[in-house]
Amino acid sequence: MIPPRPSLTIGIEEEYQVIDPETRELRSFITQFIEDGRIIMVEREIKPELHQSMVELGTPVCENIAQAMEELVRQRRFICRLAQEKGLEIVAAASHPFSKWWEQQVTPFPRYLGVLEEMQLLAQRLLIFGMHVHIGIGDAQLTTDTMNVLRYMLPHLFALSTSSPFWEGRKTGLKSYRAVVFEDFPRSGIPDVYPNYSDYEQLVRTLVNTECIPDSSKIWWDVRPHHAYPTLEFRIFDICTRVEEAIAIAALCQALVLWHWKLRRRNISFRVYRRDLINENKWRAARYGLDGKLIDFGKRMELPARALIRELIELVAEEIEELGSRPYIEPIFDMLSNGTSADRQLRVYDANEGDLKAVVDHLIQETKEHCG
Amino acid sequence: MTYHLPSFNIGIEEEYQLIDPESRELLGYMTQSMSREQMLLRERHPALDFAQRISPDAIEVGTPICANIQEAERELLRIRRTILELSQQYGFKVAAAGTHPFSHWATGPDAPPRYRALLEDTQIVARRLLVFGMHVHIGVEDKELAMDVMNTMRYLLPHILCLANSSPFWVGLNTGLKSYRSVLLNALPRTGIPNEFHSYAEYQNYVETLIQTNSIPGPGYIWWDIRPHHRFPTLEIRICDVLPDYRDALAVTALIQAVVAWMVDLRQKNMTFRRYERTLINENKWRAVRYGLEGRLIDFGKEESVPIRELIHELLAFVEPMVERLGSRDAIEHIFTILDRGASADQQLRVWRESGEDMKAVVDYLIQETEKLP
Numbered sequence: 001m002i003p004p005r006p007s008l009t010i011g012i013e014e015e016y017q018v019i020d021p022e023t024r025e026l027r028s029f030i031t032q033f034i035e036d037g038r039i040i041m042v043e044r045e046i047k048p049e050l051h052q053s054m055v056e057l058g059t060p061v062c063e064n065i066a067q068a069m070e071e072l073v074r075q076r077r078f079i080c081r082l083a084q085e086k087g088l089e090i091v092a093a094a095s096h097p098f099s100k101w102w103e104q105q106v107t108p109f110p111r112y113l114g115v116l117e118e119m120q121l122l123a124q125r126l127l128i129f130g131m132h133v134h135i136g137i138g139d140a141q142l143t144t145d146t147m148n149v150l151r152y153m154l155p156h157l158f159a160l161s162t163s164s165p166f167w168e169g170r171k172t173g174l175k176s177y178r179a180v181v182f183e184d185f186p187r188s189g190i191p192d193v194y195p196n197y198s199d200y201e202q203l204v205r206t207l208v209n210t211e212c213i214p215d216s217s218k219i220w221w222d223v224r225p226h227h228a229y230p231t232l233e234f235r236i237f238d239i240c241t242r243v244e245e246a247i248a249i250a251a252l253c254q255a256l257v258l259w260h261w262k263l264r265r266r267n268i269s270f271r272v273y274r275r276d277l278i279n280e281n282k283w284r285a286a287r288y289g290l291d292g293k294l295i296d297f298g299k300r301m302e303l304p305a306r307a308l309i310r311e312l313i314e315l316v317a318e319e320i321e322e323l324g325s326r327p328y329i330e331p332i333f334d335m336l337s338n339g340t341s342a343d344r345q346l347r348v349y350d351a352n353e354g355d356l357k358a359v360v361d362h363l364i365q366e367t368k369e370h371c372g
Numbered sequence: 373m374t375y376h377l378p379s380f381n382i383g384i385e386e387e388y389q390l391i392d393p394e395s396r397e398l399l400g401y402m403t404q405s406m407s408r409e410q411m412l413l414r415e416r417h418p419a420l421d422f423a424q425r426i427s428p429d430a431i432e433v434g435t436p437i438c439a440n441i442q443e444a445e446r447e448l449l450r451i452r453r454t455i456l457e458l459s460q461q462y463g464f465k466v467a468a469a470g471t472h473p474f475s476h477w478a479t480g481p482d483a484p485p486r487y488r489a490l491l492e493d494t495q496i497v498a499r500r501l502l503v504f505g506m507h508v509h510i511g512v513e514d515k516e517l518a519m520d521v522m523n524t525m526r527y528l529l530p531h532i533l534c535l536a537n538s539s540p541f542w543v544g545l546n547t548g549l550k551s552y553r554s555v556l557l558n559a560l561p562r563t564g565i566p567n568e569f570h571s572y573a574e575y576q577n578y579v580e581t582l583i584q585t586n587s588i589p590g591p592g593y594i595w596w597d598i599r600p601h602h603r604f605p606t607l608e609i610r611i612c613d614v615l616p617d618y619r620d621a622l623a624v625t626a627l628i629q630a631v632v633a634w635m636v637d638l639r640q641k642n643m644t645f646r647r648y649e650r651t652l653i654n655e656n657k658w659r660a661v662r663y664g665l666e667g668r669l670i671d672f673g674k675e676e677s678v679p680i681r682e683l684i685h686e687l688l689a690f691v692e693p694m695v696e697r698l699g700s701r702d703a704i705e706h707i708f709t710i711l712d713r714g715a716s717a718d719q720q721l722r723v724w725r726e727s728g729e730d731m732k733a734v735v736d737y738l739i740q741e742t743e744k745l746p
Binding site for chain 2: 013102118119120121122180181184185187191192203205206209210211212274275277279280283284293295297300301302
């Protein structure tokens with residue numbers, strides 16, 4: 001059966017840090033809005049996370065990138081205002097520069113206490129903040145096929161999102177330390193290839209039958225078919241500090257899904273590579289961000305990440321036009337010149353003689369930009 | 373295609389912690405590794421003091437290739453005794469465990485120059501890696517056969533890890549896990565359970581791609597839990613934490629040898645152990661890391677979770693004819709002792725609780741267990 005054109009709807013989830021503007025440390029927040037295990041809030045659904053200083057919010061399903069931009073700005077404005085009412089600030093970055101994971105309070109919901117029991121120290125250590133981009137596809141078989149192919153581009157897109165160069169008060173030498181912390185978790189990272197949706201279903205069935213997981217929501221791969229929505233969910237990203245950069249990456253995800261579907265209709269596929277090889281590129285993206293080289297496995301050559309990202313945008317140029325995303329992609333060219341959030345954080349750090357509080361202040365400002 | 377029957381030779385490489393007898397802090401560590409002719413003892417990550425005093429770059433101790441488990445026992449004891457003698461001579465203590473219970477990597481001694489390249493490349497991740505393993509080599513000379521054994525044997529690595537965990541503590545914290553070393557290694561690329569390779573050529577092609585693209589300087593930078601060795605005609609099993617009790621190390625080695633022999637035996641009968649995807653094997657590995665012998669692993673043939681002790685009993689029954697053939701009964705018998713008293717991580721946790729959560733008491737216990745030699 002020829003799969004119908006994917007719906008290409010967009011949904012973006014972000015995990016924010018709640019900051020005490022005095023100490024610049026992470027601050028417990030979410031329980032202030034919780035009573036009897038329920039969240040007292042009418043305007044919007046806030047999902048509490050394991051750590052009390054983490055808040056997750058998601059946009060509604062958006063028909064196009066312009067709407068996604070509007071919703072994400074509205075969402076950030078909302079959470080910033082809510083925090084400010086309590087005298088707090090919001091930061092969008094994948095790790096806190098110096099707050100310690102072992103000092104954080106855990107949200108006292110049964111399901112999180114369960115996670116803590118199961119994962120022990122590893123759950124507490126997961127004090128990292130990501131962005132998840134959902135692109136509507138619909139057909140399950142097409143979703144699996146798209147996942148297999150687009151795994152290859154994940155390191156390229158991920159390099160643009162890097163925003164966690166610091167950990168526990170130290171410069172890690174990496175652009176995304178979050179990626180490394182997440183590797184501690186089972187069922188994380190780049191997935192293997194699943195030739196058919198039924199192969200994936202079979203995996204889930206086996207894991208559920210053997211009580212490894214209650215359901216497929218506990219598969220935390222860098223890209224996955226979503227368990228509840230008819231979407232492919234891209235989870236590899238560090239949360240972007242600037243809202244327009246998050247949107248640019250989401251626009252690229254959307255264009256890639258369309259591109260793959262159009263190729264397929266012409267009986268062409270991008271090559272599917274082994275997880276081991278893609279992981280080499282992911283490691284390079286986490287370590288060097290845009291400053292490194294990624295491997296072009298077709299040519300078997302290392303090429304500068306910047307050149308490969310330009311090539312990628314070129315590859316989907318037609319789809320970008322078709323989707324009306326051109327203006328929303330623009331911030332990527334700025335990042336190719338001036339770096340990602342991680343690079344900017346490192347510059348602030350250097351300019352302030354290693355003062356990590358200055359980095360937090362910088363992040364608070366950037367998070368709010370264009371959301372006023 | 374025909375192939376030669378493997379020798380099933382044994383080589384054991386261990387990494388030992390050097391401990392300050394006063395503070396019980398980690399001073400440095402020694403690795404013991406195979407060269408063509410000799411076993412080499414090398415001091416690594418040394419405190420400056422030691423680097424000056426133990427002057428030769430490496431100490432040669434005995435032969436790397438042991439025809440059977442009895443020879444392996446002799447060699448292992450000889451090496452452990454050599455290190456003990458050195459430690460007495462220079463006034464440090466020796467402990468064989470996957471992690472040091474409380475030393476903090478950030479204050480650890482700086483790496484010697486030959487590791488700078490790795491450090492530069494992997495940064496903070498590599499600095500986290502003060503972890504110590506036991507690597508067991510089994511001679512499988514035919515490369516295609518080695519790949520075949522690697523593919524099928526991956527399934528049993530979590531079972532083996534349940535017997536060979538010794539890293540429940542990290543920087544003074546009880547991690548709640550039995551092998552925190554396994555988790556720390558995950559942070560490096562090219563670690564963990566490998567994917568399947570359909571042929572040795574496919575593996576070579578993978579390695580060549582990585583070398584050609586400057587991802588790695590050579591195949592030695594592939595650190596999977598099991599790998600065909602790049603210089604020796606062996607299959608190298610790297611999943612085990614190093615174990616303080618030398619009898620544990622020998623028992624686990626004998627089991628590994630018997631499992632390799634079993635895989636080859638099946639192949640000779642035109643049969644094969646079923647191959648499962650990495651994702652599934654990883655579920656068992658996670659359970660092994662988290663719960664060790666106290667947990668349940670999944671039997672994917674039956675799709676049931678089964679107490680690990682039952683699965684080890686079942687595995688021992690499966691490899692029984694191999695144990696007979698390889699003459700490793702005495703070494704294997706010790707596995708029942710491990711099942712009764714728990715693996716090293718369980719023992720360490722017991723000492724920790726009984727001493728009122730005193731990490732120094734755990735270090736003393738590790739030293740005592742490591743130094744207990746016949």
